[in-house]
Amino acid sequence: MRISTTLLWVFLAVLAAVVVTTPGCTRPVKRPVVVGAKKFTESVILADMGTQLARQGGAEARRDDLGGTPALWLALTQGDIDAYPEYTGTITRQILKAEPPDLAAALAAHGVRISRPFGFRNNYALGMRKDVAAANGITKVSDLRGRPELRLGFIHEFLDRPDGWPGVKRHYDLPQTNVQGMNHTLAYRALVEKAIDVTEVYTTDGEIAQYDLLVLDDDRHFFPAYEAVWLYRADLVDRHPTVVDQLRRLEGRITETKMQRMNAAVQAGKRTEGAVAVEFLRSELGVEVESSDGTLAGRVLTSTREHLLLVVPSLLAAVLVAVPLGVAAARWPRTGRVILAAAGVLQTLPSLALLLFMIPVMMWLTGKGTGAPPAIAALFLYSLLPVVRNTHTGLTGIPVSLRESVAALGLPPLAALWRVELPLAAVTILAGVRTAAVINVGTATLGGFIGAGGYGRPILRGIDKFDVPLMLEGAIPAALLALTIEGLFGLIERACPRNR
Amino acid sequence: MFALRAVSKSYAGQSVLGPLSLDLPAARTTVLIGPSGCGKSTLLRLLLGLVGPDAGVVTFDGQPVTPATAQAVRLRVGYVVQDGGLFPHLTARGNVTLMARHLGRARDPINARVNELAELTRFPADGLDRHPHQLSGGQRQRVGLMRALMLDPDALLLDEPLGALDPLVRTELQSELRDIFRRLNKTVVLVTHDLGEATFFADWVVLLRDGRVIQEGSPRDLWHRPADPFVTRFVQAQRGPEVPT
Numbered sequence: 083m084r085i086s087t088t089l090l091w092v093f094l095a096v097l098a099a100v101v102v103t104t105p106g107c108t109r110p111v112k113r114p115v116v117v118g119a120k121k122f123t124e125s126v127i128l129a130d131m132g133t134q135l136a137r138q139g140g141a142e143a144r145r146d147d148l149g150g151t152p153a154l155w156l157a158l159t160q161g162d163i164d165a166y167p168e169y170t171g172t173i174t175r176q177i178l179k180a181e182p183p184d185l186a187a188a189l190a191a192h193g194v195r196i197s198r199p200f201g202f203r204n205n206y207a208l209g210m211r212k213d214v215a216a217a218n219g220i221t222k223v224s225d226l227r228g229r230p231e232l233r234l235g236f237i238h239e240f241l242d243r244p245d246g247w248p249g250v251k252r253h254y255d256l257p258q259t260n261v262q263g264m265n266h267t268l269a270y271r272a273l274v275e276k277a278i279d280v281t282e283v284y285t286t287d288g289e290i291a292q293y294d295l296l297v298l299d300d301d302r303h304f305f306p307a308y309e310a311v312w313l314y315r316a317d318l319v320d321r322h323p324t325v326v327d328q329l330r331r332l333e334g335r336i337t338e339t340k341m342q343r344m345n346a347a348v349q350a351g352k353r354t355e356g357a358v359a360v361e362f363l364r365s366e367l368g369v370e371v372e373s374s375d376g377t378l379a380g381r382v383l384t385s386t387r388e389h390l391l392l393v394v395p396s397l398l399a400a401v402l403v404a405v406p407l408g409v410a411a412a413r414w415p416r417t418g419r420v421i422l423a424a425a426g427v428l429q430t431l432p433s434l435a436l437l438l439f440m441i442p443v444m445m446w447l448t449g450k451g452t453g454a455p456p457a458i459a460a461l462f463l464y465s466l467l468p469v470v471r472n473t474h475t476g477l478t479g480i481p482v483s484l485r486e487s488v489a490a491l492g493l494p495p496l497a498a499l500w501r502v503e504l505p506l507a508a509v510t511i512l513a514g515v516r517t518a519a520v521i522n523v524g525t526a527t528l529g530g531f532i533g534a535g536g537y538g539r540p541i542l543r544g545i546d547k548f549d550v551p552l553m554l555e556g557a558i559p560a561a562l563l564a565l566t567i568e569g570l571f572g573l574i575e576r577a578c579p580r581n582r
Numbered sequence: 583m584f585a586l587r588a589v590s591k592s593y594a595g596q597s598v599l600g601p602l603s604l605d606l607p608a609a610r611t612t613v614l615i616g617p618s619g620c621g622k623s624t625l626l627r628l629l630l631g632l633v634g635p636d637a638g639v640v641t642f643d644g645q646p647v648t649p650a651t652a653q654a655v656r657l658r659v660g661y662v663v664q665d666g667g668l669f670p671h672l673t674a675r676g677n678v679t680l681m682a683r684h685l686g687r688a689r690d691p692i693n694a695r696v697n698e699l700a701e702l703t704r705f706p707a708d709g710l711d712r713h714p715h716q717l718s719g720g721q722r723q724r725v726g727l728m729r730a731l732m733l734d735p736d737a738l739l740l741d742e743p744l745g746a747l748d749p750l751v752r753t754e755l756q757s758e759l760r761d762i763f764r765r766l767n768k769t770v771v772l773v774t775h776d777l778g779e780a781t782f783f784a785d786w787v788v789l790l791r792d793g794r795v796i797q798e799g800s801p802r803d804l805w806h807r808p809a810d811p812f813v814t815r816f817v818q819a820q821r822g823p824e825v826p827t
Binding site for chain 1: 668729
């Protein structure tokens, strides 16, 4: 049992050392340039190009896949990322919620700059099979007016939005009544199988090239422009002027057709975003680079490091807080009931809800609402209960006769706790830490939802793209890590002689 | 050495002791005896301040035993319980020296004292570095005794110290213990429910029943001049082996 206590402290010391020495916990003087990406193919391809170009500009750079527009904008203004690809329509409608006369000036107020457009638009548009369109003599949206019998299929959101179907219908005075709501991928299938005649498309969808569809000309300019641009932090110009120059090399260089082909290469051709980005840079800009996707081993190593950076600090903090809480709970039974109930309530919260709840909390506490800190905070809260409860159980389970023996020796309460009670409870406490660690490793994968990195990133990307190997790239190492931790704790526990 | 004045104690409204007054004089072996639940173990706990009295005063060496003074009292009193009450995570040596190490005593005097006590209690030297579960019941009891004697206390309290031992070991330890008590000449308070053991050790016997002193005196007094019928019954209830002839 003496060995077990020693081992427990050695284990905690190693954890502490890992946290202190791991890069990322202490902010380096010159941190790398981070290019953000939304979680869809086109954004990832563009961000990957940005990462490669930033390296061309002589900076250390990496890509970070964060999620949706709000998360990216938050990360950009907080300084978690330095640049990301965005669309002008999204900037005015979703971010600024205004149509300022001078977009650059409006963004400058947030410390953000905007590049000139890359050259392609990712607009809403209406698409048809080329043969069906030709048979009906249709090339532009206004041609649809003379064909009321055409069958239309849209995603539900497009059906309801004023800037979707209702707006198009009014703007062009369209007569069609056979309109159904369906899933985007299904709509493409239905169009190809001639189950419907018209659907809405994003002008850079890979499917347009893949199925050789006709995008109807928006001849009366109903749809707003979604020009692709860079948004980057104003301070990036001072920190890495060459990086900004490199990023802006994409201005005016990507046509809609090229973007469609690249999207199709990833979606249909199952190539990686990184490979597609590298190929574009090589053929269009003459930039010779290595794919930033790296090797499988490299990627797994990176996610493992990120995952451990979530698990280790949160677990360590939980142990440091939960053991004293457990001691308090054992010493003062009434307070103990409150502590155990509170820790129990935390455990009943769905982990994803707790994670999302931590975003505003950490925003308020540290001014940084995305990435690792909220994930670590949530994992910390989640790891408390098993350790608190086992510490409490371990201490209250010590036979009364032993506790009297300690007191009768004249050992003061703190010394009794340290020299006798905690060592006696060590095996139980260790079992609690073991449970917390395994739960922690599993729950940490949800950190992918808020851009915290780790094994959750490939898992979530894999789900988005329905790419099973990519999902497994996160899921298998996560399972292995959990097993490894189980094994390690098993070894530590076996090293403790059972003395009771 | 110890004195109790009008002391009473109850748990959850159930009176377990007193009101009771008793003197436990120095350098004498007093045995507290009585049936189960008579309050004899509670009395020992009161002496150490492990529990406080509901009413009355417990004094040690003329000073009241209170939560404030209990720590100091315990350093001057050794306490031995059934089966030794040893800490399973420490070796025999670790158990014996725990308090001395906490007090920051130097290593050499500690080791010298341990060897001296091992000799006194006839504990094998190679057993010192074993854990309690690797020791026999008798050996654990010896370690418990060594631990109680480590700081050379003025008084020694023993709560059913031999209760968990088989008869042969028990008899052997009884005579050794009596030798030790006589040699050390300390104030000893021993709790047992075995009259034979009580008369073997006692200079003075206190018979308790339902938390009150029924009779106190020498073993001979108890046997020949029982104070009431209960004493007679208690004395006669201790039977020897019944062997068919």
